[in-house]
Amino acid sequence: MTPVSPDLDRRFRDAAAREGLLDVAYDVVDSPIGALFVAATDRGLCRISYDAEPEREVESLAKAFGLRVLRSTRPIDAARHQLDEYFDGKRHRFELDVDLAPQADFNRLVLHELARVPYGEVVTYGQLAARAARPRAARAVGMVMNRNPLPIVLPCHRVVGANGKLVGYAGGLDRKETLLRLEGALL
């Protein structure tokens, strides 16, 4: 039995994306802090996950965005390229559309504020809450950071505790520290 060649497989996956038949395309992107599971709809980037179990991610993307989820390299190329540049220290700002459609209004508002925190700077949970016009919602902001669907690109690693401690990171504190050090925010 002749197996499907990697080339034929890739051509199908490319064609599926090119013809606009996918609800979500995803791929795995290598990075210095481990493999990243990266997914996008035709509206923009919709997920970046650390330590992903692809099968579970695919199921959850299907629930959130539609059943036509397929691994496909092309739609992820722009994100892969910009992430590479970021990890090389050559990119301080991501220019990628994001799809936050399934997010609750408050989460979306906080994530939009988060996107404005500049490279190499940190804010506290309370400060970010204040910027989202909810100064007493520091704890809720912490929850939003914990569930950030697009870590790195939406820089929740730049949000720290009131005492300046790193406090927490869904991807693990080591990664938060690595990212802040890369950006020169930690010595």
Add this chain to the structure above:
Amino acid sequence: MTEMTLPPFERFYEAHREEIYAFLVRRLGHDRAEDAFQETFLRALRAYPKLRHGEHLRAWAYTIASRIAVDEHRRPRPDVDLPELAHLDGRPAFAELEHLADALPPTERAAVVLRYGYDLDYADIGTALGSNATAARQAASAGIRRLRRKDLS
């Protein structure tokens, strides 16, 4: 009764791509199987949102692949100049059958259409239905009996 839910397309594709490709290679040879393979799964992707449950997905994939293989067979190969064969009637057998078999239970329907419409052998149909040649033969003959009874009533 709980129906099987439809899996994400990636899982459907991974589960069936190898056997569908092998099936197309048997029917069309390597060169034409590649195009037919792409077309099969692109067509499946287009139709996917209209499916209501995840049962008989394998038979469904084989039905699409068979249809494409039949179309491919009819298409003249650019490098070979074959005379056109005359059809007895213009309507292809599988189109007639699919319509007739509409009222049958899914497994019998798939078996009848794949056997008499697409001329697959029972081993291929068994594979398509996730069973075996014997079960496929039984499903096809049960379907035919049911069609005859309906014809009389």
